[in-house]
Amino acid sequence: MRTTEPRRPTAPASSDGDVLLDVRDLAVRIGPAEIVNGVSFSVPRGGTLGIVGESGSGKSMTVLAATGLIDSPPARVSGQSLLDGQDIVTMDPRQLRGVHGRRVGFIFQDPSTSLNPVLTVEQQLTEAPRFHLGLTRRDARRRALELLEAVGIPDPPSRLSSYPHQLSGGMKQRVMIAVALACDPELLVADEPTTALDVTTQAQILERVKELQESRGMSVIWISHDLGVVSGIADRVAVLYGGQIVESAPLEELFTDPRHPYTRGLMAARPQTAHGKGELAVIPGSPPDPKHLPQGCLFWDRCPVRGDPRCETERPPETPVGPEHVVRTFNGGDADGTDRRGGTR
Amino acid sequence: MTDDHRPLLSVRDLQVRFPVTTDRGKGAVQAVAGIDFDVHRGQTVSLVGESGSGKSTVANALMHLVEPSAGTVLLDGEDITSVRGRELKALRRRIAMVFQDPFASLDPRQHVSRAVAEPLEVHGLGGDKEGRRRRVAELFELVGLSRRFLDRYPHELSGGQRQRVSIARALAGEPDLIILDEATASLDVSVQAQIMNLLNRLQGELGLTYLFIAHDLAVVEHMSDHVLVMYLGRLMEDGDVRDLFDAPAHPYTKALMASAPSADPVAERRRRTAPLEGEVPSPLDPPSGCVFRTRCPWAADECAETVPPPVPPPGPGPGSAAPARRGASREHLAACIRLPVVQAATRGASPAAETRAGPGRTAPWAGRSAGT
Ligand SMILES: Nc1ncnc2c1ncn2[C@@H]1O[C@H](COP(=O)(O)OP(=O)(O)OP(=O)(O)O)[C@@H](O)[C@H]1O
Ligand SMILES: Nc1ncnc2c1ncn2[C@@H]1O[C@H](COP(=O)(O)OP(=O)(O)O)[C@@H](O)[C@H]1O
Ligand code: SF4
Ligand code: SF4
Ligand SMILES: [Mg+2]
Ligand SMILES: [Mg+2]
Numbered sequence: 001m002r003t004t005e006p007r008r009p010t011a012p013a014s015s016d017g018d019v020l021l022d023v024r025d026l027a028v029r030i031g032p033a034e035i036v037n038g039v040s041f042s043v044p045r046g047g048t049l050g051i052v053g054e055s056g057s058g059k060s061m062t063v064l065a066a067t068g069l070i071d072s073p074p075a076r077v078s079g080q081s082l083l084d085g086q087d088i089v090t091m092d093p094r095q096l097r098g099v100h101g102r103r104v105g106f107i108f109q110d111p112s113t114s115l116n117p118v119l120t121v122e123q124q125l126t127e128a129p130r131f132h133l134g135l136t137r138r139d140a141r142r143r144a145l146e147l148l149e150a151v152g153i154p155d156p157p158s159r160l161s162s163y164p165h166q167l168s169g170g171m172k173q174r175v176m177i178a179v180a181l182a183c184d185p186e187l188l189v190a191d192e193p194t195t196a197l198d199v200t201t202q203a204q205i206l207e208r209v210k211e212l213q214e215s216r217g218m219s220v221i222w223i224s225h226d227l228g229v230v231s232g233i234a235d236r237v238a239v240l241y242g243g244q245i246v247e248s249a250p251l252e253e254l255f256t257d258p259r260h261p262y263t264r265g266l267m268a269a270r271p272q273t274a275h276g277k278g279e280l281a282v283i284p285g286s287p288p289d290p291k292h293l294p295q296g297c298l299f300w301d302r303c304p305v306r307g308d309p310r311c312e313t314e315r316p317p318e319t320p321v322g323p324e325h326v327v328r329t330f331n332g333g334d335a336d337g338t339d340r341r342g343g344t345r
Numbered sequence: 346m347t348d349d350h351r352p353l354l355s356v357r358d359l360q361v362r363f364p365v366t367t368d369r370g371k372g373a374v375q376a377v378a379g380i381d382f383d384v385h386r387g388q389t390v391s392l393v394g395e396s397g398s399g400k401s402t403v404a405n406a407l408m409h410l411v412e413p414s415a416g417t418v419l420l421d422g423e424d425i426t427s428v429r430g431r432e433l434k435a436l437r438r439r440i441a442m443v444f445q446d447p448f449a450s451l452d453p454r455q456h457v458s459r460a461v462a463e464p465l466e467v468h469g470l471g472g473d474k475e476g477r478r479r480r481v482a483e484l485f486e487l488v489g490l491s492r493r494f495l496d497r498y499p500h501e502l503s504g505g506q507r508q509r510v511s512i513a514r515a516l517a518g519e520p521d522l523i524i525l526d527e528a529t530a531s532l533d534v535s536v537q538a539q540i541m542n543l544l545n546r547l548q549g550e551l552g553l554t555y556l557f558i559a560h561d562l563a564v565v566e567h568m569s570d571h572v573l574v575m576y577l578g579r580l581m582e583d584g585d586v587r588d589l590f591d592a593p594a595h596p597y598t599k600a601l602m603a604s605a606p607s608a609d610p611v612a613e614r615r616r617r618t619a620p621l622e623g624e625v626p627s628p629l630d631p632p633s634g635c636v637f638r639t640r641c642p643w644a645a646d647e648c649a650e651t652v653p654p655p656v657p658p659p660g661p662g663p664g665s666a667a668p669a670r671r672g673a674s675r676e677h678l679a680a681c682i683r684l685p686v687v688q689a690a691t692r693g694a695s696p697a698a699e700t701r702a703g704p705g706r707t708a709p710w711a712g713r714s715a716g717t
Contacts, residue, residue: 168397168624226534283535
């Protein structure tokens with residue numbers, strides 16, 4: 001299936017000026033690999049979209065393509081990603097420089113990929129504002145101190161001259177957020193930035209981002225393999241599988257009324273309170289190989305409720321099941337009588 | 346009878362110091378500052394705490410990957426505190442370890458079956474070459490890996506499959522104790538669930554004993570019989586899993602639990618501030634008194650002066666005629682001098698809690714503690 005499906009309401013009210021990023025039918029191919037397969041979503045101004053899925057489901061590639069961070073070639077990106085109406089997919093490198101670090105800030109799982117080991121904290125924090133905003137050295141330094149304060153670094157002046165290796169994992173992550181925020185971006189993209197951190201540091205960082213978001217009206221895309229982490233920050237959640245959004249809904253609706261068997265499986269796999277050592281529900285198998293996608297539903301080989309004859313031969317279309325809730329399955333109700341939250345055992 | 350009650354592993358006053366040189370001269374990091382615990386056969390005891398709290402150092406000291414600077418470790422009654430040479434080799438068969446990153450612990454140039462065969466060879470197990478080959482295939486089956494993975498390289502396996510190989514390798518020497526250091530931490534939620542199920546199934550089938558190290562509380566709750574909460578090299582709280590999770594006593598444990606993502610959007614919305622600010626202080630220069638006081642919401646002046654009495658070793662209490670506490674059941678204990686105040690404020694005033702916790706001594710937590 002190519003990317004010709006009509007666009008459905010993956011997010012509410014995407015026609016007015018409240019939408020900052022509007023992604024339509026985004027697809028990414030690298031050689032024979034079909035990595036992202038027709039993804040549409042929008043991020044409202046000041047809102048947070050959570051993207052959830054297993055490793056290899058295409059989360060990183062989706063946001064990298066949507067924000068113009070994929071090298072093409074070798075990748076072939078199609079579809080649109082409209083930032084305030086301007087399509088990032090077709091921008092040239094010069095236009096992209098005006099977007100990256102300026103209008104869109106990034107934080108990644110591994111701070112070493114975004115922090116330069118041979119530059120001090122001050123150098124990393126002042127470079128972009130001096131370049132993009134034309135700040136003087138002194139103003140940039142003052143701003144750097146404010147940013148370190150805002151992300152919760154104790155005693156910021158003493159940290160300006162530190163190099164990344166002199167900071168703990170949690171501090172590096174905070175500095176990386178400060179760098180991402182240095183030019184006051186309209187959109188912050190966070191790709192599993194807390195996965196390797198302690199729960200305490202993770203909770204602190206989620207809290208800081210929420211505060212900064214409220215005070216600056218920033219939009220956020222937060223990626224995680226853990227629905228629990230996303231529930232702390234997102235307004236809306238898109239569940240990704242095989243490079244497709246298989247379900248998308250407002251946060252609470254997704255938790256109270258998950259419709260896709262994959263979403264239910266992800267929820268059931270999380271160890272629950274007071275569970276004892278009982279067997280956890282698991283989703284057997286692993287996500288499909290993007291070089292050999294099945295003809296029918298991408299989840300078919302792992303699906304506990306497959307049964308519709310179309311499951312094996314057709315890709316299920318995105319189907320609305322509520323005003324802001326869409327699901328991509330031929331079995332979106334409870335007709336099978338299975339437990340809403342149960343995977344297979 | 347006595348043997349039934351003898352713990353498989355008994356750790357008393359374990360200390361590990363690392364010498365370090367700083368701008369201010371030579372010093373020492375007290376990575377583990379004297380902890381006591383037992384692990385009974387067939388049980389899972391978990392160590393939980395933030396990064397740098399000393400969990401891995403405890404594991405490394407048990408394996409003699411670092412040398413304890415004080416304390417005693419008994420494995421099945423035998424003192425293994427200072428084993429050397431051939432005894433050390435035997436010890437490393439009796440205690441096996443599984444690490445967080447299976448990629449780092451498998452040789453990228455060797456078929457994964459070699460990783461499992463190696464401990465058999467080193468310890469002369471499995472008979473001849475053919476016998477070992479059969480045993481490796483059995484171990485693969487045991488951990489749910491099909492035989493076609495035998496001749497694969499680590500990079501050809503997924504993270505979950507690699508972790509299964511590491512578990513097969515750990516099982517190869519038929520160890521008495523398996524230490525799992527963040528063994529599920531780098532895995533996706535769904536793969537993590539598969540590995541947790543595997544570990545619990547193997548424990549049921551083979552009667553395995555685990556020391557389980559993790560920072561994810563939901564995982565710890567699911568895996569454990571008994572839980573030890575560590576902070577800056579010390580035990581903050583010690584209790585059976587149900588007691589500890591149903592009624593966390595120590596302010597640090599409460600804060601850890603409040604930080605854990607709940608997967609309940611309504612609860613998450615209600616949480617407006619991070620429950621614990623700041624970071625773990627430098628172990629080179631730990632706070633006076635209670636080491637948690639710099640981040641504790643309940644800290645008072647006395648906390649800077651008085652070191653809370655450490656969680657005492659399992660066994661008959663001083664002056665008590667009671668027999669040793671056995672099985673995993675023991676009292677629920679917390680090293681905090683203001684426990685009565687904390688409890689009264691967080692669960693409604695409870696006179697019982699006040700009387701049980703005399704001032705200045707470790708309070709046996711007045712929750713549903715098992716044992717005597
Ligand atoms: N070889 C060493 N030399 C000096 N200090 C060390 C050494 N190994 C560990 N430490 C210190 O000892 C303390 C405990 O470290 P340890 O690795 O045991 O923590 P941990 O609880 O396992 O943390 P994590 O959750 O990050 O794995 C830390 O302060 C650490 O920096
Ligand atoms: N540069 C690349 N070339 C080919 N395939 C890739 C490349 N990067 C990622 N992939 C594949 O694309 C799929 C999605 O990857 P990714 O977006 O990184 O997933 P996630 O972030 O959800 O873990 C995976 O199957 C991955 O192996
Ligand atoms: S379309 Fe069929 S196979 Fe796919 S998720 Fe729905 S029921 Fe399962
Ligand atoms: S002793 Fe004081 S500082 Fe330490 S945990 Fe108890 S109340 Fe907090
Ligand atoms: Mg990724
Ligand atoms: Mg460790």
